[in-house]
Amino acid sequence: MKPNDVILHSVTKVAVVIILTFSIYLFYGGHHNPGGGFIGGLSVASGLVLLYLAFDIETVRNNIPVDFKIVAAVGVLIAVLTGVSSLFIGKPFLNQAFGYFDLPIFGKTELATAVLFDVGVALAVIGTAVTIILSISEDG
């Protein structure tokens, strides 16, 4: 008999949206408030894990056709590349820069290369965490 997961499914659908939105907020807030790449990445990963738990792996994989090993690798690559890029302007490896710009909609906004580096961190964390969980649950 197929177990009745209606409540779990419905709650998950709502919860995941909230978790992911909050994750993105945490990630971008990291510059000035608690948050950042690690926390953002981990909460995205936990949201995905919730999806995998509520629905089965196949269903999720059909909807999110992403290989998370590659996500982790891309994350590390982005982090390294942002580090290397500072070499081209004669600054030490991993030197970060920031500046304030007037953007059309947002008004005066701070843009920092550190965010790019943080994207790499977040992707690496997401990729690794999901890979670990998926590897274990696929086995046995």
Add this chain to the structure above:
Amino acid sequence: METSMSILIGVLFTIGTYLILTKSLLRIILGTSIISHGVNLLILTMGGLKKGGPPLLGESSTTFTDSLPQALILTAIVINFAVTALFLVLSYRTYKTLGTDDMDQLRGIEDE
């Protein structure tokens, strides 16, 4: 607060060490997990407790707690997650392949 934290950390280390010294793989993993909690708290306590507000410049406080241990611990937490996962999978696979989680039986055969 520092005194009671020191004692708590000591207890965490004691329990963690005791678990690591047992024969069951699962207990050993739990032990490492507890020790790493102890270590994180130890680093934080070393930096001094409640010396100021959270290390956020946007807030109103003018003194801040030591931010360096926090950065260290943040790194440690994430690495600890990875290590625990690796341990867990290693023991899980050991159990599946060899059929035991008893460290005494997992040791090498005499006169290899």
Add this chain to the structure above:
Amino acid sequence: MSWLYLMIFIPFIFAIFVPFIYKLFGTRIHTGWFVFFAPLAVFLYLLKYIPMISKGESVHSKLAWMPSLGINFTTNIDGLALIFGLLITGVGALVVLYSIYYMSKEREALHNFYVYMLLFMGAMLGLVLSDNILVLYVFWELTSISSFLLIAYWYQRKGSRNGAQKSMLITIFGGLAMLAGLIMLSMMTDTYSIREILSKVDLITSHSLFIPAMILILLGAFTKSAQFPFSIWLPDAMEAPTPISAYLHSATMVKAGIYLVARFTSVFGGSAEWFWIVSSIGLITLIYGSINAVNQKDLKGLLAYSTISQLGLIMSLLGVGSASIYFGYGDESSVYAFAVLAAMFHLINHSTFKGSLFMVVGIIDHETGTRDIRRLGGLISLMPISFTITVIGSFSMAGLPPFNGFLSKEMFFTSMITVIESPVFGMESIGLLFPIIAWVASIFTFIYCMILVFKTFLGKHRPEKLDKVAHEAPIGMLIPPMILAFLVIVIFFFPNVVSEYFLQPALIAVLPGFAAAGGIDVEISAWHGWNTELFMTIGVIVLGAFMYYYLRKWSRIYSYYPQVLTLNNFYNQLLAGMEKLSSKLTKQYMTGFVRDYLVYIFTFMIALLGCSLWLSKGFSFNATNDAPINLFEGGAIVAMLIAALTVVFSKSRITAIIAVGALGYLVSLFFVIFRAPDLALTQLVVETVTAALFLLCFYHLPELRKEKSKVPFKVVNLLISLGVGVIVTLIALSVNNHRLFESISYFYEDSYTLAGAKNIVNAILVDFRGLDTMLEILVLSIAGLGVYTLIKLQLAGREKK
């Protein structure tokens, strides 16, 4: 600026290219032809030093290597080094030529062979030319290693492997002892340079480390030169290909010990201990080797024992010669210095005749397929050239005219008689033993030389006992021994040329006191009237011939010697015993049980931290500066204690896992209390994911069993874990009262101006310490891949089954 140090590198440079050359030309051109140029070039280069050095000068050049440690690559060439250098390269060139015909280019791994050989050649050159004792030591060990590799060249054979192991163990043991001795020397004189050490002899002789340093250095020399009782490795080393036996184990490497003794004679010589140890060990080795050689059935074994015996002879000459220093530098001392001259002379002669003999034995082995004396015989008509060379070599070794061995053997007798005529160091009582032992050993030497010639070449030829049809060797193989045999005769007729250009400079190098006089006044001549030495030689010939004739009658006494008492047996027992002991000892603590290793680690940690805390009086406790604690925080601490204890005492795994999870959430609560919002958030999420992870594995992992351990096991665990906990608490408490310097974190409080970020922790992570974070995510990804591989690899394995 001299190019001398470059000469040492030439063989090494060649060694780098040999494998490529071998690959390129392979079986078309024998690799040996390329290698041949290395020793030849160095030989020709060294020749140019002869005129300069025969005047008593020495040349040195310096290449800074580790100047801050005082280790420089200083090379120094004098009479002694020149003799060795020419022997190494001269014999080396001949041996390479010989090996081209001996080693098949189709069947053998020639690149290995020549790389090892060049390695040895370079090491040996470095050994005799370097002036720094530490550099000398490095080259010394390098010769041991290359010798090991060459003996084990045919590593498929058990004998090769055992022989290589034996020589390695013995010579490396000696080498380490020598290192200790050399370091003592440098401690006494505060320099690493041999020349400077030689100029500070006064400091050494009065020092309390004089005797230990002397014995340690002699251990190195005796093991290398196969002196009794370390001689056992040399016969086993005969498993090496014959060119190697001719090169390393007769002409060059085994003489490194002689070199060392000669080099340090002016440091230690003149003392009774040095005189007694060196000369008596030399004489014992001499007679031990010659008696054993007679009993050998293998031609190479016979030559090996004869090498041991001849090395003993040279060693005893050096020992006797060292007494010269005791007398100062006058007429009396020159009588003893004559012995050193004889030693150098015999060193050269031995290399010529023994080298040629080894090559001939290699030829016999190569062309008949055996080296067993009992199967050989009657080869004279089949191999006339080999026979001639053997006669020249053997008769020279036996000390017969007109060969160079006769001259040095006479000089040897003269030196031994000197000991009775002008006795030193209490020689009055037992000095007579020296010439007697020398004489008896010479009789045996005569006998085995006759065996070598007559048992192999005369008698009845029995082709049915040989593996191959015997015939004369190709001309290329005969040329090298022919050159050496030719030298054997030339040196007999012109000994004084050798003396003037090589022996006298070498004498000055060994006994620098004679430098002013330009050596000692000596005329080497074949005929010096009817004196004692000549009568001794006649006695040797008569008695030796007699005993050889009746060899079969009396050789049976060898079999009465009990096998248990042989040196080899002692060695084997010692080796087996040590192996057993060490394996027993290791098994005591290497239990294969991780818990035991952890016990060692934790015990060590407790002891180390506890001791340093106690010794430095670092512990202090002062709670006055503590932050206040409120009821809520106290409750959280109690909750954590309960959760931690639950993990230990829970009987089911789900309880344990949930308790650990609770512990994690409580930790994040503490992060909140301690004003660390980033940590609290991270800890919360990580704990959630970890819990999911545990629950996923939960299904597959076994139920927690009650620990079925004995009580002592648990008590030890409890004690150690309590120790760890207490130590950590003590340290944590002490740290709170010891602020050695202010926190460096105030730097980061500028993060808004420096990095444009208001979250200091995040600024540290992505900006200030970005490299740490980058490496961390790398580690994270590697762990993820590790987990993935562990799981997937297993799946693949299962499918295969």
